[in-house]
Amino acid sequence: MDNLPTQTLVPDGAGYETGAAILARGGLVAFPTETVYGLGADARNDRAVAGIFAAKDRPRFNPLIVHVADINTAQTYVEWSDLAQRLADAFWPGPLTMVLPRKPDTGLSALVTADLPTLAIRIPADPVAQALLRAFGGPVAAPSANPSGRISPTTATHVINGLAGRIDAVIDAGPCAVGVESTILGVSPDVQLLRVGGIATEDIEAVVGHALTLPETTETTDTHAAPLTSPGQMASHYAPNAKIRLNATDLRDGELLLGFGDVDCALNLSPTRDLTEAAARLFDYLHRLDAREITVIAVSPIPETGLGRAINDRLRRAAAPRPKATA
Numbered sequence: 001m002d003n004l005p006t007q008t009l010v011p012d013g014a015g016y017e018t019g020a021a022i023l024a025r026g027g028l029v030a031f032p033t034e035t036v037y038g039l040g041a042d043a044r045n046d047r048a049v050a051g052i053f054a055a056k057d058r059p060r061f062n063p064l065i066v067h068v069a070d071i072n073t074a075q076t077y078v079e080w081s082d083l084a085q086r087l088a089d090a091f092w093p094g095p096l097t098m099v100l101p102r103k104p105d106t107g108l109s110a111l112v113t114a115d116l117p118t119l120a121i122r123i124p125a126d127p128v129a130q131a132l133l134r135a136f137g138g139p140v141a142a143p144s145a146n147p148s149g150r151i152s153p154t155t156a157t158h159v160i161n162g163l164a165g166r167i168d169a170v171i172d173a174g175p176c177a178v179g180v181e182s183t184i185l186g187v188s189p190d191v192q193l194l195r196v197g198g199i200a201t202e203d204i205e206a207v208v209g210h211a212l213t214l215p216e217t218t219e220t221t222d223t224h225a226a227p228l229t230s231p232g233q234m235a236s237h238y239a240p241n242a243k244i245r246l247n248a249t250d251l252r253d254g255e256l257l258l259g260f261g262d263v264d265c266a267l268n269l270s271p272t273r274d275l276t277e278a279a280a281r282l283f284d285y286l287h288r289l290d291a292r293e294i295t296v297i298a299v300s301p302i303p304e305t306g307l308g309r310a311i312n313d314r315l316r317r318a319a320a321p322r323p324k325a326t327a
């Protein structure tokens with residue numbers, strides 16, 4: 001399983017053709033989106049989708065997001081609504097995933113939805129993701145391209161470090177612009193915030209006209225345990241090897257500081273306290289500090305507004321007690 005020759009593809013016409021051909025024959029292609037790199041497979045091909053779960057060591061009960069190039073294609077897979085249209089008008093293409101009732105007999109692999117009656121669907125804005133989706137011409141199931149439970153990838157190097165030998169190819173188009181995963185909304189019949197992410201909650205609230213709150217994080221830390229009502233919301237996730245200490249205003253022995261604002265630190269998410277910049281750097285800096293093999297990464301306090309909510313959510317999960325059985 002660990003001996004596939006993983007190719008690095010260039011984001012040009014030939015690269016997209018090669019990537020699309022690999023997807024068409026049931027292979028796995030990692031590709032950039034504006035949020036994080038995704039690990040793509042043909043969402044209609046059971047064997048290909050099973051390959052995603054195997055490459056990531058992802059529990060089968062955790063469903064995948066289907067990526068398509070445009071709204072017309074999205075509407076062939078899910079029951080559309082006025083609310084979905086309003087959200088699509090405001091945020092697609094972009095870092096929003098909508099969970100909608102799935103239509104029957106769409107030809108999608110049952111593994112994609114883990115037998116749920118709903119489907120998570122997204123139209124990414126990143127031009128490389130768009131070009132690959134158009135070259136392939138079909139639905140692409142893609143979770144983040146990291147081993148399950150580990151830090152998400154925002155560069156092709158992160159993907160290679162985590163999954164080389166387990167996937168057929170990665171399209172290398174440099175760092176992702178947003179840097180945290182998409183915001184996930186349940187959209188049926190009302191809006192439910194399922195994951196904070198690349199679109200600030202305040203911006204979604206402005207469109208839907210009321211406040212949104214996140215459901216409780218699932219208490220279990222065993223990512224291979226029984227199905228969850230809100231899949232993927234495991235307390236522990238994004239785990240570096242080092243421990244994480246949040247809201248650090250001092251530095252203790254053996255720690256490196258991941259800073260925010262005007263502080264003395266190993267790496268600074270944003271000296272000017274710009275949350276967009278901090279989100280774009282978050283996973284890369286966690287990968288880099290973790291590579292220094294220290295025991296504790298201390299992190300400066302980060303405001304709970306705008307993209308700060310997604311940053312704090314990922315950091316809290318990175319700091320949570322570790323699962324017993326995650327690869």
Ligand code: TXA
Pocket residue numbers: 033035036037038039062063064065097099113116118119120122142143144145180181182183184194230231232233
């Ligand atoms: O930005 C992103 O969303 C990236 C890029 C590659 O698109 N993808 C991503 O996928 O973060 P993943 O698999 O790492 O996270 C998707 C989350 C999981 O927590 C999963 O449980 C949830 O979406 N999900 C998928 N289908 C769902 C459904 N039908 N209902 C509720 N949650 C769902």
Ligand code: MG
Pocket residue numbers: 143144152
């Ligand atoms: Mg993920």
